[in-house]
Amino acid sequence: MKRYEIEHDETGWRAMLTPDEYRVLRESGTEPPFSGAYVDTDDPGAYRCRACGNPLFRAETKYHSGCGWPSFYGPVSPDAVEEHVDTSHGMTRTEIRCAACGSHLGHVFTDGPEPTGLRYCMNSVALEFEGAAESRGQGYNKPD
Numbered sequence: 001m002k003r004y005e006i007e008h009d010e011t012g013w014r015a016m017l018t019p020d021e022y023r024v025l026r027e028s029g030t031e032p033p034f035s036g037a038y039v040d041t042d043d044p045g046a047y048r049c050r051a052c053g054n055p056l057f058r059a060e061t062k063y064h065s066g067c068g069w070p071s072f073y074g075p076v077s078p079d080a081v082e083e084h085v086d087t088s089h090g091m092t093r094t095e096i097r098c099a100a101c102g103s104h105l106g107h108v109f110t111d112g113p114e115p116t117g118l119r120y121c122m123n124s125v126a127l128e129f130e131g132a133a134e135s136r137g138q139g140y141n142k143p144d
């Protein structure tokens with residue numbers, strides 16, 4: 001089995017994640033469409049892996065696909081995620097996993113917008129949004 005930079009045993013993952021997060025990230029589950037926290041998020045910032053904090057997507061690449069899950073046209077870098085062939089549910093799809101910890105994030109489809117033509121269809125519970133205000137830290141909220 002492939003070794004990842006960040007690894008925990010099943011007990012460790014269960015202790016770190018909520019049951020919903022565990023089911024998606026560690027058991028390749030899918031949250032119901034239009035249920036996730038980030039489906040309509042437009043705020044500037046970045047999305048990290050909920051399991052390990054690896055930076056995965058930037059808000060600038062997020063778009064409204066109408067599919068019911070947060071959608072991006074590309075990851076922050078090609079090596080942030082990895083692709084696996086997924087033949088479950090009678091379909092052949094391309095699964096996307098976090099390259100740092102191997103957790104399941106969602107799938108990628110080829111009906112996305114320019115410039116990549118790709119749609120990274122991700123589960124909200126697999127992601128952790130970090131707003132630009134938070135990453136800018138002190139001084140951002142100063143009164144005007």
Ligand SMILES: [Zn+2]
Pocket residue numbers: 049050051052053054098099100101102103
């Ligand atoms: Zn990860």
